[in-house]
């Protein structure tokens with residue numbers, strides 16, 4: 001059976017997002033129940049760790065990966081970060097097919113990072129890409145020259161101040177499907193076939209407004 005895409009999730013709007021939020025809540029409850037159970041029965045084998053994600057895993061199709069990197073105009077001096085990197089193909093493709101200098105992917109799910117490392121090994125690019133099990137909201141972004149995202153609308157909005165404050169002016173940000181509210185993209189394209197929308201922003205020069213600083 002074909003996996004649902006985030007584009008499809010978007011089309012079903014608030015109902016689906018509410019379902020995701022409910023699912024995240026359910027995971028958190030399950031985790032607490034598992035902790036209680038392990039305290040009550042110390043001899044029982046440990047429960048598998050529940051990973052609390054802000055976004056479910058839905059891989060970007062390879063033709064869309066290629067279009068995201070083209071939209072960002074990835075080239076040899078670029079350092080490409082994918083926040084929530086899934087199976088790592090965005091940074092692996094950036095390095096292998098677009099000649100990027102380096103790629104870095106973070107994912108909160110250790111299974112995704114294991115997939116990413118295996119894929120990097122299979123692609124022969126382990127010298128130029130690295131991956132870390134990490135919360136994207138804790139990731140140091142200052143070395144990136146290109147950031148790719150396939151998250152959710154509210155996650156993009158929560159991430160936006162961090163992008164604007166940590167990324168250097170001129171860094172390109174490409175998002176699969178979801179925009180950044182009233183920070184208008186400089187370019188939006190629709191991929192064919194597939195119909196996925198991709199948005200591009202460039203980090204502007206730092207101003208008091210963009211860093212959140214107040215003027216006296």
Ligand SMILES: C[S@@+](CC[C@H](N)C(=O)[O-])C[C@H]1O[C@@H](n2cnc3c(N)ncnc32)[C@H](O)[C@@H]1O
Pocket residue numbers: 006052053054055056057058059060061082083084085086087088090106107108109112134135136137149150151176
């Ligand atoms: C929609 S998938 C996108 C995967 C990949 N970027 C792609 O486009 O194919 C979102 C990914 O974000 C990861 N994720 C969710 N919440 C995260 C968080 N707080 N920090 C890091 N990764 C997270 C999920 O585990 C999942 O792999």
